[in-house]
Amino acid sequence: MDSMGDKDSMGVTNNAYELDHTDLRRSNPEFNNKTDYQVDYSHDHDLSVDRRETQENSEINKWIKRGLHLILQIAIVGYFVYATYHYHDINEYDCKYDSSIPLCGIRFCTGYGMLVLLLGFIYLALFYYLIFKPKLGLFLHKNYLHPAAVKWHIFLRKRAVSIACIVLLLALLVIYLVFETKDEPKKLYSLVAPCFFILCGYVFSTKRSAIKWRIVITGITCQFLLGIICIRWEVGRKIFECLGNKVATFLGYATDGARFVFGDYLIAEEVFAFAILPVIFFFSFFISVLYYLGAMQWVVIKLGWILQQILGTTVCESVTAAANIFLGMSESPLLIRPYIQKLTKSEIHSIMVSGFATVSGTVLAAYLSFGASAAHLITSSVMAAPATLAISKLYMPETEVSQTSSDTIELEKSEDASLLDAASSGASNAVPIVLGIIANIVAFVAFVAFLNGLVSWLGMLIGHEEVDFEWIFSKIFMPLAWAMGVPWADCDKIAKVVATKTIINEFVAYERLGALIDNGEIKARSAGIATFAICGFANPSSLGILIGSLSAMAPNRRGMITSVAFRAFIVGSIVCFISASFAGILLQEEEQQVVYDKIFAKLAHRNATY
Incomplete structure (x- = not known):
């Protein structure tokens, strides 16, 4: 109770001091003229002006971006329309529903077909991320897809x-x-x-x-x-x-x-x-x-x-x-x-x-x-x-x-x-x-050449000059080549390529494989x-x-x-x-x-x- 009274009295005292101090400031003209105690509202005014200008600039930038996006979309659509007209113009047949040529003969890997694929992919992605996902996708995922996936995993x-x-x-x-x-x-x-x-x-x-x-x-x-x-x-x-x-x-x-x-x-x-x-x-x-x-x-x-x-x-x-x-x-x-x-x-x-x-x-x-x-x-x-x-x-x-x-x-x-x-x-x-x-x-490559020379020298001493380091590894890898489905006639050469990749690297292996293909020494499969x-x-x-x-x-x-x-x-x-x-x-x-x-x-x- 005493502490409560002390706090209350302190609060009253402080309030009284603030009131007295305010009254003193109002009654004393010299005190009012001192700039140290004057309230400066100009800073708040400057802040509000800056804030308003920032908002206006932000709004202007937003409209500029919208305008640029609109111009870009018009340019893309215009280009696509002209490309479509040009594509139709250079074809010698009419594109009809019952045409024997599927999709009007569009080749999606080149030219106009690739343009259709690229634009379709871009606009489909934009539709998904800007419209479908925020409007409907998140709702479907939260209420239907995620619960169904959890139940499916539990079931599996x-x-x-x-x-x-x-x-x-x-x-x-x-x-x-x-x-x-x-x-x-x-x-x-x-x-x-x-x-x-x-x-x-x-x-x-x-x-x-x-x-x-x-x-x-x-x-x-x-x-x-x-x-x-x-x-x-x-x-x-x-x-x-x-x-x-x-x-x-x-x-x-x-x-x-x-x-x-x-x-x-x-x-x-x-x-x-x-x-x-x-x-x-x-x-x-x-x-x-x-x-x-x-x-x-x-x-x-x-x-x-x-x-x-x-x-x-x-x-x-x-x-x-x-x-x-x-x-x-x-x-x-x-x-x-x-x-x-x-x-x-x-x-x-x-x-x-x-x-x-x-x-x-x-x-x-x-x-x-x-x-x-x-x-x-x-x-x-x-x-x-x-x-x-x-x-x-x-x-x-x-x-x-x-x-x-x-x-x-x-x-x-x-x-x-x-x-x-x-x-x-x-x-x-x-x-x-x-x-x-x-x-x-x-x-x-130098090290393998050294090993080839060393093994070849050892083979020469016993009358087998054809034996070298890569020859030994090719024989080791021959069963593997056969087990992968290589015809037996090609196993020796393919095994040597695989051995080259394993003991040297894939660059040398692909170079040797290319030479075998170019010379027709192995089958295409x-x-x-x-x-x-x-x-x-x-x-x-x-x-x-x-x-x-x-x-x-x-x-x-x-x-x-x-x-x-x-x-x-x-x-x-x-x-x-x-x-x-x-x-x-x-x-x-x-x-x-x-x-x-x-x-x-x-x-x-x-x-x-x-």
Whole structure:
């Protein structure tokens, strides 16, 4: 009570003081004239004026943006209308509903058809993100799609349901294989390699009791289904052929920059370091721009989410597997750099397998220059995405609890200050990549030449001069080539290509494969199988590069990284061999011959124009 009284009296006293002080100020004119006690309203007036001007400027800027958008839309629509009129005008037939030519003869991979696809995709995306998703999409996801997805996942987790789904899936695959190989039963030989490697995975698994067969079977099935879509299904094959041609055309523009810097002679003679490798500068430049804009992160996180939902793998390994479709083995882990410290041993193993089992877009042009099919290279990387997760979880299953989740992960953003800075740094960052490729090729080719000379000398002493180091490895890899579906007559040559990729690198392997195709020494289907088999970074130099890059991102995990590196190297190679086996089932000799005839005709025309 006393304290309450003290507080009340204090409050009264203070109020009285304030009232007395105010009265004193009012009654004393000299006191009123002192500027220290005058209330200055001019500052508030200036603030209100500034605020009003800011609002007006914001409104003006908003209307300017709307006006620019309107002008842009009018220009795009006007251009499309004129392009449509021009396209109709240059065609010799009338576009009618009952026309025998589908879609009025529009070729969606070139010219007007590509314009239709691009504009359709852009406006469909704008409609989805600006209108459908905020107005209706979020409501549908919250009230219907998400609850249905949760119930579906719970339903699939039931043991009986999982077993039934797996049995049904395997039955459908068997039925498809019967129809696919009824005219060429020898194609079934291609199943030997996948079955052998799956058996080896079970035998040499770090913990067989922890293997999640749902991930393994679903991942390998997705790999085969992607192969059917991209290779066997006519529409899918045309889409990937178109995509491959566009990628090849896009990367081909790097030749103009290389010719300007190095001159026509080095480009015309196709000197590897000057005519082929400069494309890495161009592609790195482009990827860095996409990374700065956030487009690369968006695509990768969406693909990673799809893999995570289908396979049930963790978010970091799923995102990295998706990123390796586009990026290299050193660049893709950068997307999850803050989380590498928290990854489990199995997750690090999966990330390394993803790097070894794919190639990056920066080196595609080099392979294309040797005669590789762009469609096959892209298809191989796409097929490898689910397979790397499946096979890696077979050889090293998860035994720990993941410390990352889709709710907590946030992909790294670009540190570049502007778009121009991103473009410049992207090109500059490619310098060590190019120098590393040159250094490794020189060193490893020289070392293998030394081993060839040494083994050849030893063979000469016993009367077998034909024996060298690569000959020995080719004989070791011959059963593997046969198990992937290569005809026995081509097994020796394909085995030597696979051995070259394993002990040197894929650049030299593709160069030798291109020479075999160009000289007609192997069948086109065998060449296609080999293209898939060597489409990965699993070679000794890449092993050191990946260990170094991951160790730099997580120094305290270096011991764990080095302990799983060699196993990941082997498993990454196995993923490529399984993709090649599935390609062996799906590829057709006649179709492949047409593909390679076109490729080498195009290369011959390009060389003739230089």
